[in-house]
Amino acid sequence: MGKTKLISLALAALVLAGCGNIEPWVKPYERQALADPIMSFDANPVSTAYLDHVFDAREGARGANGSSGGGCGCN
């Protein structure tokens, strides 16, 4: 079974498990630190997209950087 298939199955299982009742172990009132803007994965989308583009254009690797991207032939 390929990696892609395994991960797809695991995700599907997670989604379906969501139909049940799972008690959140971090309560909403305990998330003030996580809600702080300094904890954002992408606090400045315009800057993140630009920097991803800078690296993508100069390196062989691509993808899994969180952006949906856009095609271009530039660097």
Place this chain on the structure above:
Amino acid sequence: MKKAGKKAWGVEIRARASTRCWLGLVLALLFLPAASFAGVLADDRADALYHRYEGGGVTIHGPSVLVRKKFAEKYALSANYYQDMVTSASIDVEVSGASEYKEERTQYSVGAEYLRGKTTYNLGYTNSKENDYQAETTTFGISQDLFGDLTTITMGFSRGKDVVRRRDTTTDQIDPTFKEPIDRWSYRVGVSQILTKALITSLQLEVITDEGFLNNPYRSYRFVNPSDDRLFALAREIYPRTRTSNAVAVNGRYYLPYRAAIHGGYRFFTDTWGIGANTFELGYTHPWRQWTFELGYRYYSQGNADFYSDLFDRPNQQNFLARDKELSTFTSQALSLGATYDFLPNGWRFIKKGTLNIFYDRIQFDYEDFRDARFAQLPTSDPNFHPAGTEPLYSFGANVIQAFVSVWF
């Protein structure tokens, strides 16, 4: 056009085998009951950015403007205008004997989001134009909050269609006989997970396939000159017409007790061209009064493509031939510094908040099998002359500056 095959959007051929898994996931997401607590869309925001990249004989600068606005708390629209103004006398340009050139790339993107319960659907379109390259990409994505919002699952699909043209480097006119397409597909899935009161993590997977004319129509490979083995000659590169890549990334962000954050990430990459790459990132964010300071370090290393060589023994030595330094074995290291100043902490009229931001990145590229061929182009009598294949390895540093203003309204 500097490099085709970048930012490609692909589908993994093997994904056909797992179509049922994907279908199951899509159906599960679509038919999940709308949860009792609704999710939220990101805040209304506008950013105006100036970017400048300088390194390796290349200068690229221009603006990027991003505006995002939501309606009735369940719809959002966004638009982005981006421009690159390029002046290039890179090592590839110099070795080919061409002179410095200038070009522009303009990119427009629009996006829409719809929030229903804890599910967000998004649709996007991007159009990028250069005088010798056009790209259109359409994207679709779904995001679902689960388990009391501790978990968010995302999945997305993109479809791209590019058209590659070629300029005559002496007359600067487009060659009417050269017009090649590229088709791109991409599948993305991701999970972000709150693990503790201070730690959030994410896992992402992206599979990309390109099909079409994937090499740069201007770039050449080099081979040993048959009449003098101290010299080299050039011939046009030949690439495979398909490429499929897999990337998986994990990231984490941890809140420190004195109100600061550290983050780290790792990405593993492989593709059908034989390139394998690893990316590591570490960063620290420290707020102080109305300021937020950021410090980051990124390390990247890759192995070369199967059909890459710095110097081939003879022309047409194999089916595919490349000497693109981005397909070579190399490392890059980046150190980044950033400062954000909140100039409207209490808002002003309809503006809730405003920040001024400056970010600087220093990137160092060190190539392990890409040599500085300019040394073999010197007169053989020149004391700096190096026979082909013995030149010093190439390396260069780049300075990247971003200055931008952001307002929330």
